[in-house]
Amino acid sequence: MAEVQPHTFAFPILIGDIGGTNARFSILVDATSAPDQFPHVQTADYETIDDAIADVVLKNSVHKPRSAILAVAGPIDGDEIDLTNCDWIVRPKKMIGELGFDTVLVLNDFEAQALAVASLTAADRQPIGPIAEATEASRVVLGPGTGLGVAGLVHARNTWFPVPGEGGHVDIGPRSKRDFEIFPHLRRIDGRVSAEEIISGRGLLNIYNAVCAADGIAPSLDAPPEVTEQGLSGENPQAAETIELFVRYLGRLAGDLALIFMARGGVFLGGGISPRILDALKKPEFREEFEDKAPHNELMKTIPTFVVTHPQAALAGLASFARSPATYGIALEGRCWQR
Incomplete structure (x- = not known):
């Protein structure tokens, strides 16, 4: 060859x-x-x-x-x-x-997403938080959908270097009091809760079932689109909490990856789910979790976050x-x- x-x-x-x-x-x-x-x-x-x-x-x-x-x-x-x-x-x-x-x-496939993050214009993304500009500096892209794709994008010597990996399979752990009530009920893989098991389509259902178990009620929804629809509308209280938790967990992981790559150029949310929950991502919870990285909270406030809205x-x-x-x-x- x-x-x-x-x-x-x-x-x-x-x-x-x-x-x-x-x-x-x-x-x-x-x-x-x-x-x-x-x-x-x-x-x-x-x-x-x-x-x-x-x-x-x-x-x-x-x-x-x-x-x-x-x-x-x-x-x-x-x-x-x-x-x-x-x-x-x-x-x-x-x-x-x-x-x-x-x-x-x-x-x-996530090299292609990273290439997109390097080349798409402001018209192809929606800012999440107060910063609307993306500088020519290293970036990260996350794509919650069927699974959870992650890629870095390093900028050096006027060149973009995509860095594909398996970041969707890192561990996610509980932090809040509510997390500690929910996490014992989450489905695990070989004893561990990976990011993809909660930040993906099946992750939405995993969180929802765990919320129901923590609340002591039987789940009434059995498909991720149902959880998303009834969560966004507020029709189902457990589904509504699921969307909030999904946004929080996505914000935490996005912040972790921003620190790993020192992604001053921004963190970009792709995949099929992010555009569908854009209004939920624009609420304070995503940025709160993204920035809550003591001792680097002030640094995190300077890193922009976006949802990729380009359909292709x-x-x-x-x-x-x-x-x-x-x-x-x-x-x-x-x-x-x-x-």
């Missing part, structure tokens, strides 16, 4: 954001044109990613892509890349041989990289294949 230098990504370029449930594709014809969009794909509707690309993209485009840059929800550890939450396997060599690509680059943030990030790869410090070794 040869190392591919950034300038060798030939247009047109297929970009794809491949999750466990949905896949989104677009084609960049050149470095200046707006991307050609295609309908969202349900991964369950196609046996393979190659079938989806052939049917949804290649059949419906007059432009034959020469390169592909794909962000996938799964570890990249060879030329057969298993997705975490669906049966698709990405086989770059097979794509080159059968779909006609010259180059295929595969990135982590990952694709936008990949497109920015495809247009201007030299702007980003993306390591290609082991995940870029050429004809």
